[in-house]
Amino acid sequence: MVTGLTPPEPFRWFPADGARHAVLRGLVEPGATGDTLCGAEVVVPKIPPPKYPDGLWPTCPKCDEAWREDQALRAEVPAQGPLPDRSRCGAGGRSRSRTQPQKAGVSS
Template identity: 45%
Template sequence: MVVMGIRAFRWLPYRGQRHAIPDSMAANDVGNTLCGVDVTVPHDPPPRSPDGCWPTCWSCDAAWREFEGIPAFPRPRQAGDAPRTTVGGRS
């Protein structure tokens, strides 16, 4: 739940993606991302993505949205996803 513009989580670039971590985590704190990855918050800012912004971890995004009551964002198709079907079962 968001209280007066305060968010419970923030984004941290880690292992090539933007993961959500509790906003209370400070430099050198050990904890977990919303998707369950063990992380130590770096003292220095992580390097910037060469493309501007690290890709979002979809599991963290889904957990954050559920926590804040925000509708789910459609996840882009990934290699290995089952084919999507339309009405009548045709793809």
């Protein structure tokens, strides 16, 4: 499993009624029903929708707006807190401050 610094997107794009709508990522089971971000109810088809280029549908403007708002909110909240101060570190390695006392018998 590949992991990144940010959690996976909570939504995915779903073709329905002639447009690409955003639905919760977990809505995948054939026959399952759910709501899009624009509020439309959709049913996961038993037959997969057409692929590119036949499945290239326009994006629902309301879903797109709601998705962008969600992305902006997620960008404002740091996933793992602030990054540590690395201004005193050398290129890729750890450096010890010259004013920091050393333990007896340990050389740097």
